[in-house]
Amino acid sequence: MILLLSLVLMVTDLLWKPMAHYRGYLTLLVTPVQWLVDVPTRLWMGIGSELSDRDALQSENARLRSDILLLSRKLQRIDDLTTENARLRLLLKGSQRLDDRVMLAELIGVNADPFIHQIIINKGLRDGAYLGQPVLDENGIMGQLVEVGPYTSRVLLITDSQHAVPVQVDRSGFRALLLGNGSKQELQLDHVSDTADIRVGDLLVSSGLGGRFPIGYPVAEVTEITHDPGRPFAQVKAQSRARLDKSRYLLLVSRREPPLLAGPIPDRPAPTAVASDLSVSAAASSAASGVAP
């Protein structure tokens, strides 16, 4: 009886698509446990901020002020550039790039299983989070929501072996798929030909293909390229920009455009990746299992 029930559950969970939504509601059962687990950390942080001394606060304040100055100077230029960009796009009759709306979330748990790179955050359906929503920290893309409950949701990190992000090299525009391989910070680029224009140190930004991740956010930095004559493709390793195991505050980006690309795709220089483009939308839209080689 138990055996049958378990098997039925497993099969529904594997094969029945709407289950992803119901799982979100099931998390309500364990939300108290997750909160309880997080209590020590919050207490510790609370005590830390209560007990920090005046000097430290003052110096931090000073540092933050100078940061604000620097950033606002950059922002002045960005305002100008944004309007200019919008005007130019209008001239070219291209689609406008919309500003993304952002919601702040806090980490409340980490998946205990070392094979599964997932974290739990304190935002859910009540706050407007939705399945597949991209998650960032201040340095780059972290992952996407794979389970949304009423109060909490589960983020699949980009390093998980089930995850893939469509990216392009910021410098050359070369497009590829960035796969997680199960290690904590390292990622790998799939199907990169030996002649592709890619170097160590290149920044990989999200390409927006597949319609899941917004375009232009930094994802990773290329750390190692091996050309092995015995293999059909170059082995490219990259390091994620987001501090996947350290960030406590995350950003949930919601897009005002519909999830799939609306309007014409903006011009991109030199599309060299052909093999990967076909798999981009499929892999990214379902985070399909078994994409890792």
Next chain:
Amino acid sequence: MIAAPRNGWVILLTFLLALMLSAIPLPEYVEWGRPQWVALTLIYWVAALPHRIGPWHAWVLGLLLDILQGSLLGVHALSLAVIAYVMQLLHRRFRMYPLWQQALLVLVLIGTYQMALQWAQSLAATGSNSLLFLLPSLISTLIWPWLFVMLRSVRRGLHVS
């Protein structure tokens, strides 16, 4: 002969603690050896009170663990139910064993549990490719004597039956 159920909240509390312990974030190098707290606690309670805690309780507990860890629904549930079932069959012998022999049996039980988990996870394509996934069963074995003594004193002190 069998006394009326008493102080069931203690059992619930220990299971809650076990669930929390299995969800607490740990540094990466320790994470590989996290003891299977829920399975250990379950083994103890089935051995001590087989007439109260059985496969169904284990199944519900495993379901909670599944939701907590985001694994395939029913995987932990099934494996924990199997553990509880085997324990119910073995509990008389288990109580006679000295601690180290109990620990060996725990090693076998939790090893099987992890194999089952691994098998089910590879269904969902998240399995591991090394044998390191068996490490928690070793650690659980080492922890068993302490856990056993602790839970026994809790059970006797609070007259749980």
